[in-house]
Amino acid sequence: MQTDYLVIGSGIAGLVYALKLAQYNPDRKVTIITKASADETNTKYAQGGVAVVNDTEKDSFDKHIEDTLIAGDGLCNEKIVEIVVKEGPARVQEIIDWGTQFDRDKEGDYKLGKEGGHSEYRILHYKDITGWEIERALLEAIEQAPNIEVIKHCFVVDIITQHHLGYLVTKSTPNICCYGVYVLNAQSNRIEKILARNTLLATGGNGQVYRTTTNPYIATGDGIAMVYRAKGRIENMEFIQFHPTALYEAGKRGQAFLITEAVRGDGGILRNVDGEAFMERYDPRRDLAPRDIVARAIDSEMKRTGTEHVWLDCRHMPLEQFKEHFPNIYEKCLSIGIDVAIHMIPVAPAAHYSCGGIKTDEWGRTSIRNLYACGECASTGLHGANRLASNSLLEAMVFAHRCFESVMNSQAALLSETAVQPLDSCPDIFAGGAQPASIVPDWNAEGTSEPQEMILITQSLKELQQVMSDYVGIVRNDVRLExxxxxxxxxxxxxxQLYQSTRVSPQLLELRNMISVGYLIIKGASFRKESRGLHFNTDYPEKADLVQNIVL
Structure with a gap:
């Protein structure tokens, strides 16, 4: 199969990018690949909202920029922070124009929330299911675009580069090029190739590497692992954000229900097993300190008291207001016997967001030519060592637009007389009337057999998640990392060995990707001889004088 524009992932980043391409190029084909259903994305589970300056009388770009830089603990790219904050309002207006609804008051003004690390009320939200509402609106807009094709249940195996054409490709190879991807078609159970001049990775995060996470089961770090195998650049993988307040349910593994930070923004108070409001001992901002500080504080209280959770006290909050603002949280708690008007909510930190990822420039370009990345899988420079709450959806929209602009500029350059010819190390398989499908070899599964025991995969996954949770969690040290x-x-x-000898399956591919991501997190954490942001090493409790990104 060949397409004009290939998008891998159907969250906010991939959908915004696809819509812009489709509207600007009505005679060209845009193909979106998703390994599950189109709406099963990290975007769907984003509760809190979108941080954006929309009231310049009380708020300002400078305040939002400053809040982001403080949270990022010295590693944010200030130019990128300014770009995202200042371009954000226009991008938010676009998704509103596409049908996204945000909560308004009786006068019709937007209700603005406040979350940890923010100096002002600036969070646009739709109840406690903001991501679901954005995903709904974007998918409806996608359905109206006749030149967009969405291929569901199609798992990307690897990025196609000149390595697959017989060239030697290493980390030092100049001008590595992307020509498309190999995919496992779940319906035919065959590996096929999809070729494209431009490919966008919007594959989301990697929370499933850990035993407990707020991420859905699809968040297995596929894009990051594929780029690393293709010799692309990855950075700052050690900065894994643990959301401080996931609902604690005894004995449960996998995806945990998120209790959004907006609950604390509305007045929720964290208490330990003794009923003490402990956050004032850790930070003057108390319950609204940045996430890395709150998560470490909760972890410290749990270890000090020997408990598996702390409490989030909402009993003093007006019940009707809580039910209006957080209807899903209220119903979820009620379903397990917790009445928030009477009982405190048991919460514990869970893996939530990857601040590092595929290294990109200010236009979303990766180190591999014709390959873009945006959303959680990308490391744009916005988040630094710790993401400011509700900045991720804004980043995805801004960089989806910037990727779109870059692709259009590249397309215009190709049509001009001054277009730069590809170097010898990066052959253009689409030029001169060539048949790209005949140049790129088919997938070779010769010598492989059907897998005999799924337990070889499932047990390895459990081991991986256990190792990452126990040794590479909120607090680390050199012995644990080793x-x-x-x-x-x-x-x-x-x-x-299993990959080389058996036919691939989605489960095997995900395991392989998660092991690569786990390795990158550990490697980055081992290289960083300091404690900064989300990375806290008890052997190096202070910040180092030299502030640097860890590029792998």
């Missing part, structure tokens, strides 16, 4: 690396190395060897 142990984690030894175990990851063994899991890698066993899984690669």
């Amino acid at each position: 142990r984690a690396m030894k175990r990851i190395d063994l899991l890698f060897e066993e899984t690669e």
Whole structure:
């Protein structure tokens, strides 16, 4: 299959980019690939909202920029922060024009929330299901675009580069090019190739690497792992944000229900097992300190008291207001016997967001030519060492637009007489009337057999999640990281042997990707000899004088 524009992922980043391409190029084909249903994305589970300056009398760009820089703890790219904050309002207006609804008061003005690390009320939200509302509106707009095709249940195996054309490709190879992807078609159970001049990775995060996460089951770091295998640049993977307040349910593994930070913004108070409001001992901003500080404080209280959770006290909050603003949280708590007017909510930190990822420039371009990345899988420079709450949806929209603009500019350059010819190391398989499908080889599964035991995959996944949670969690040290690396190395060897000898399945591909992501997190954490933002190493409790990104 060949398409004009290929989009991998159907969250806010991929959908905004696809809509812009389709509207600007009505005679060209846009193909979106998703490994599950179109709406099963990290976007769907975003509760809090979108941080954007829309009331310049009380708020300002400078305040939002400053809040973002403080949260990022010295590693934000200030130019990128300014771009996202200042271009954000126009991008938010676009999704409103596409049908997204945000909560308004009786006068018709937007209700603005406040979350940890923000100096002003600036969070646009739709009850406590903001991501679901954005995803709904964008998918409805996608359905109205005749030149967009959405292919569901199609798992991307690898990025196609000149490596697949017989060239030697290493980290030092100049001008590595992307020509498309190999995909596992779940319906035919065959690996096929999809070729495109431009490919966007919007594959989301990697929370499933950990035992407990707020991320859905699809968040397995696929895009990051594929780019790393293709010799692209990855950075700052050690900065994994743990959301301080996931609902604690005894014995539950996998996806945890998120209790949005907006609950604390509305007045919720964290208390330990003794009923003490403990946050004032850790930070003067108390319950509205940035997430890294709150998560470490909760972790410290749990270890000090020997408990598996702390409490979020909402009993003093007006019940009707709580039910209006957080209807899904109220119903979820009620379903497990917690009446928020009477009982405190048990909460504990859970893996939530990856601040690092595929290294991009200010236009979303990766180190591989014709390959873009945006959304959680990308490291744009906005978040630094810790993401400011509700900045992620804004980043996705701004960079989806910037990727679109870059692709259009590149397309215009190709049509001009001054277009730069590809270098020898990056052959253009689409030029001169060539048949790209005949140049790129088909997937070779010769010598492989059907897998005999799924337990080889499921048990390795459990081991991976256990290792990452126990050794590479909120608090780390060199001994834990060394142990984690030894175990990851063994899991890698066993899984690669399985990959080489059996026919691939989505479960095997996800395991392989998660092991790669786990390795990158451990490697980044081992290189960073300091404590900064989301990375806290008890062997190096202070910040280093030299502030740097860890590029792998």
